[in-house]
Amino acid sequence: MRRDIQPNERAFSSKEVAEEVGIATPTVRKYGQILERNGYEFLKDGDRRIFVQSDIEALIALRDTDKPLDDTARDLVYQQKERSEGSNETEIAIPDTYDNLLQYPNQLKEILMFLSNELAATREMNVQLINDISQLKTAVSRLQQDHHVISSNIGNSVQKTSC
Structure with a gap:
């Protein structure tokens, strides 16, 4: 690899x-x-x-x-x-990594704000996707009903003309 x-x-x-x-x-x-x-x-x-x-x-x-x-x-x-x-060296967290975070509270705050904003945007996108999927399901259902009606009408028309 x-x-x-x-x-x-x-x-x-x-x-x-x-x-x-x-x-x-x-x-x-x-x-x-x-x-x-x-x-x-x-x-x-x-x-x-x-x-x-x-x-x-x-x-x-x-x-x-x-x-x-x-x-x-x-x-x-x-x-x-x-x-x-x-480049075979595996990067691992050194033991005092978390202790060092406390020395840079502003950076930690920025990171957390960024993650929070990304999470909020993702949630918003998920809600929109759920709504879009629901609308698509409704549209597909209507198309299936229309297809059934059209197929029935064509079948009826064929029977009337062949008689």
Whole structure:
């Protein structure tokens, strides 16, 4: 599993990567296969690769290399593993974290106000969504009734004309 990706890092599709790197989409796929064959790890959504900035840099390195692609791919895999090992440290709260919060009451107050506002906005959005769903259910029910009436009228019309 990749650990070299930053939180909230932008993800790119193959098409976006192709445009960014200046190569065709099938070439992005080909380079991705070469990298994977040599041990490179991509984020995936099913079978589809999801690219981040470091992946784009790897594709650019493959595009611009004079060496055999597999040799460059192995170098890139090595670099990826080094980045992963460097970011392998798990961030944990140090014991005095909560004590330090008391030293910064204004920051804590700001954080709590922000969270409170976000919670209120979320609740408001939920109420609106519930109302919207209720309106949709009513509309669907009316459409079903209208469909039934129209179907019945068509059936009656067909019987009258065939007699």
